[in-house]
Amino acid sequence: MDRKRKHLLRLGAGVAAGLGAVALTWTGLAANAEEPAAGGDFETKIVGGEPAAEGQYPWLVGLGYAGDGTPFERQRCGGSVLTETVILTAAHCLEIFDSPDEMVVFSGSVDLESDDLVETAVADFHIAHDYNEPVDLANDWGLILLDEPIDAEPIDVGTEPEEFDVLETAGWGNLGDDTYPAVAQRVEVPFVSDDDCEAAYGDAFDAQTMLCAGDLENGGIDACDGDSGGPIMAEEDGELILVGIVSWGDGCGVAGSPGVYAEVADFNSAIDDVLDDWS
Template identity: 45%
Template sequence: MKHNRKNLVRIGAAVAAGLGAAALALSTTGANAEEAAADGDFDAQIIGGRPAADGQFPWTVALADAADPSFNYCGGQLIEEDVVLTAAHCTEGSAAADVVIRHGDTDIAQTDVYEVAEIVVADGFDGATMVNDWSLIKLAEPITGAETLPLADADTGDWGTLTVAGWGTTESGSMSPDLLYTDVPYVSADDCAGAYGAEFDAATMICAGDLANGGVDSCQGDSGGPLVSADGVLVGIVSWGYGCAEAGNPGVYANVGLLHGDITAALATL
């Protein structure tokens, strides 16, 4: 089953407004969530991951519900002191007043909360195909002195080993309290097209994961978060996949190198 990697599960309630059928299929709690996990449609946080050290990913943020900031559902990254880059499916249909940004610690409970002034969803984003899955969030005030993550400005081909990080969901339906990360091999466009066929759009997407064995991947709650190269540039934005960490089904990410021109053009309007 194809699904995005936004967390839709609360303890006791799912956020349903504006969600498509595939996303709603993941809005489960309790026994239903456990059953879905067994089927491969819903799984644990960053798969094969380990806790991040303090300062290891200083530009990483979480998107949370302004009405309940303890519920974080997506990731993102600071690309300027007052701008977050995330996935479009994390923000589509949301007003600035609906979202807050959490930043400043690997322990989500210790992060600071920042208000949002504006949200810009990519032109041409399609929630059914996940094409152009990126979005910009303008903060109400800059996080002065915060480190920012540079963007890949081209798709160089084989990126080698990449790193993905996030506070994704656990089997119980709650988010990981600690920022986790794992290393994932780059998967070529040809191999990703072999896995997903026409659902993989080589013009806007990039793939990473252990194609042969599975076991390392992003998952629900990690959407919008970073796929980073060994030299410290943002290569991809967590977007979608079939299951999580399944052999033959790599994670799919918005391809920042190919989308760089569109992202920077939108950034100039903020």
């Protein structure tokens, strides 16, 4: 299964076909709804990380259902602000919605219970045309067009595939014990090479469209169900840039099974094409 969570929406696209023994357990969407709907020196709570500070990731937003219930109850995925009206998230986070009016975006705070949290309606969304090609969960990206601008700082996007030492991810996903936090968690994870990720996942891993991160030897630090769609970031010239989108993995924080992320550098131009259509 993908990094789906128990709760569908922090879940993901469902069990990916043809992946053999690999269970993609965290492409999940929602964190708090009922279905359907460390090792080394790396900091560990997300699984194995710590609460994010207010303002630490001003581009981090939540995606959830419109309607009744608190934001904490309705939140399903994460996302990253590209412009004041456009959010980048995972395709598998969007495919559960039939129309834009079913979803909202939460911004303005890392705390889903904060009075500063802003809920914004969605005008349109786009799922990558080549999503699930050439393998399941390849090109796992999508865009959300907001109904009105939000007051949030965009994140710069990486434009070239690179190898890193340490990456950083954040979100409201499963803490590894089937509980979900109101305050977003963040964690630093070692970069995992394409060769090592392919050794872990075989043909389920597509090096062109995916990248991996995690503590291969010890496990214990990872994104998990409900973090799907959120950012994985690298430091460049003292600033964080977006290099990937939380997508899937075999379990959460399991040794030998790193987290898998959609590699943003691979579809930068496709994102620009959609932005041009929306401008």
